[in-house]
Amino acid sequence: MAKRIINFNPGPAALPLPVLEQIKDEFLDYRNTGMSIIEISHRSKPFEEALNQAVERTRRLLHLGDDFHVVFVQGGASLQFCMIPMNLALEGKPVDYLNTGTWSNKAIKEAKTLGKDVRVIASSEDRGFSYIPKAFQVDPNASYLHFTSNNTIKGTQWAEFPKAGEVPLICDMSSDIMSRPFDAKPFGLIYAGAQKNIGPAGSAMVILRKDMLDRVPASLPSMLKYTTFTGENSLYNTPACFVIYTVSLVLKWLEETVGGLEKMEKINREKADILYGFIDGSDFYRGTAEKDSRSLMNVTFRLPSEELEAKFVADASKAGLGGLKGHRSVGGCRASIYNAIGIDEVKNLVDFMADFQKKAS
Ligand SMILES: Cc1ncc(COP(=O)(O)O)c(C=O)c1O
Helix, strand or coil: CCCCCEECCCCCCCCCHHHHHHHHHHCCCHHHCCCCCCCCCCCCHHHHHHHHHHHHHHHHHHCCCCCEEEEEECCHHHHHHHHHHHHHCCCCCCEEEEECCHHHHHHHHHHHHCCCCEEEEEECHHHCCCCCCCCCCCCCCCCCEEEECEECCCCEECCCCCCCCCCCEEEECCCCCCCCCCCCCCEEEEEEECCCCCCCCCCEEEEEEHHHHHHCCCCCCHHHCHHHHHHCCCCCCCCCHHHHHHHHHHHHHHHHHHCCHHHHHHHHHHHHHHHHHHHHCCCCCEECCCHHHECCCEEEEECCCHHHHHHHHHHHHHCCEECCECCCCCCCEEEECCCCCCHHHHHHHHHHHHHHHHHHC
């Protein structure tokens, strides 16, 4: 029996155990091919089935209409930071960004590097990115409005998405995709590095409204154009086969075992309520995100001293609770409670936290 820990890593992160077990069971002989999924051709029927499953399940889970493409693009979420302005910024029209932390900042930097007319229309930098901005004015002439739905490092999340009228929303959903249902209609493009809520590292899922493709400049190199990926069902070149296959299994688990995104959101809320409730009731732990901006996925908190934080992370690890160290840029502690983390596992963490507090006080 493999010895597994409770994995609170921010990404790559915990995946549902039944998915890992299925991968293990069918690894050496995938669907009677006599080969593993990482040895078969990306043009073979069994792989194409996995790819199509991943796409169809995404469509169903997010209730996407026929006006959306779902593709997989290598290069992680970070490549999207530059592909978006390259492909979707319109001549003579600004690109609007909301700055809620490290990842939004990186997206902004790439758009600026490309010489686009970048307008940062709101930022939460004044209070260390501990909140989600409420007041901002989107330029009705903007090419798009970019935002990060969940800020993995600072532990904040948009509870409701920004409104931008006719201006298409573009969203980095890397750390909360498939954690809750939402209306995709106002979105021109949604992207997510796979390695948090939907699979292993190596690819980004990109959901693209078809009318966005009219903007793609013909002059771009093939691998940087969205039309290359949409035109060939993500098979222009060899895609990240193992990632796509795993995503198809995670989404199957979401649909068939969890029962869809409404149910997933309910579980995610319950998990977050348990953890934040405990933190709020303690004078030892302190949440770092402002209450109305808290993330349901990444719960960030501090202890009374850095020494205690280091001991907390080390003791937790010894007790089989891994990945609780905050991002290196901010310190403190962080519990990432993505879809694959269950309610009991969060209760386990809370028990450990209570015990640690008792011993330290
Ligand atoms: C919100 C968000 N965006 C982007 C990234 C970068 O993703 P990648 O490593 O796939 O480029 C991360 C990684 O943690 C993230 O949390």
